Amino acid sequence: MLHPLDVDVPRGQILGLVGPGGVGKTLLLKMLCGLIRPDEGTVEIEEVDLNRLRGLKLAEMRKRFGVLFQNYALFDFMTVWENVAFPLIRADVCDEKTARARAVELLTHLGLQGSEALMPNQLSGGMKKRVSLARATIARPEILLCDDPTAGLDPVTSSKIFIMLKRVQQESGATTVVVTHDIDRLVQICDHYVMLYEGRVIFTGDHEQAMASEHPAVQKFFRG
Numbered sequence: 001m002l003h004p005l006d007v008d009v010p011r012g013q014i015l016g017l018v019g020p021g022g023v024g025k026t027l028l029l030k031m032l033c034g035l036i037r038p039d040e041g042t043v044e045i046e047e048v049d050l051n052r053l054r055g056l057k058l059a060e061m062r063k064r065f066g067v068l069f070q071n072y073a074l075f076d077f078m079t080v081w082e083n084v085a086f087p088l089i090r091a092d093v094c095d096e097k098t099a100r101a102r103a104v105e106l107l108t109h110l111g112l113q114g115s116e117a118l119m120p121n122q123l124s125g126g127m128k129k130r131v132s133l134a135r136a137t138i139a140r141p142e143i144l145l146c147d148d149p150t151a152g153l154d155p156v157t158s159s160k161i162f163i164m165l166k167r168v169q170q171e172s173g174a175t176t177v178v179v180t181h182d183i184d185r186l187v188q189i190c191d192h193y194v195m196l197y198e199g200r201v202i203f204t205g206d207h208e209q210a211m212a213s214e215h216p217a218v219q220k221f222f223r224g
Contacts, residue, residue, distance in 0.1 A: 014176045019196035066141035070148040074120040081116040087139045126157035144174040
């Protein structure tokens with residue numbers, strides 16, 4: 001459950017949405033892209049209230065988003081390249097040949113060359129995360145939402161995922177929100193933080209401000 005809150009996401013920056021488990025981080029992320037509507041209040045993208053959009057207008061707005069889901073959400077009946085190219089083909093951005101070429105290029109960029117014809121069940125967890133990242137960014141979204149992109153991964157793979165996420169964001173300029181518990185690695189890429197605790201926002205600011213915070217929950221989360 002989320003209590004009334006006010007969150008601003010600066011354009012072109014990476015915002016870390018952090019806090020203990022079960023405080024509503026994933027719920028808030030889903031509200032940000034219109035997958036769930038809040039009971040009250042607004043979710044505004046450039047002064048357009050997402051909650052007021054329906055049908056084609058909502059679908060058009062969602063084209064501006066890329067989402068990396070915590071559980072990968074890859075289609076198990078599609079190959080790697082088909083999963084990555086899906087947003088382009090679904091939106092009829094280009095023909096299948098062009099979509100495949102762009103998918104292969106992006107996969108190579110993320111160190112997954114040679115995996116194009118594999119099925120999701122043939123991939124490791126780290127590979128699935130990179131494929132999910134490729135699919136979330138192939139359409140060059142203006143807004144990128146990442147739900148726990150390193151959940152269940154070892155420290156080395158987690159570091160690689162965050163480095164790739166930062167590189168992709170720098171190249172695209174996408175406004176990015178990352179939900180994670182991995183503060184040590186998030187600090188390497190994040191511009192600002194919002195911390196949720198018991199369904200409320202208890203902190204907003206940069207890493208220096210977080211380290212200086214006197215709130216006990218913020219101190220525990222950022223200082224260990």
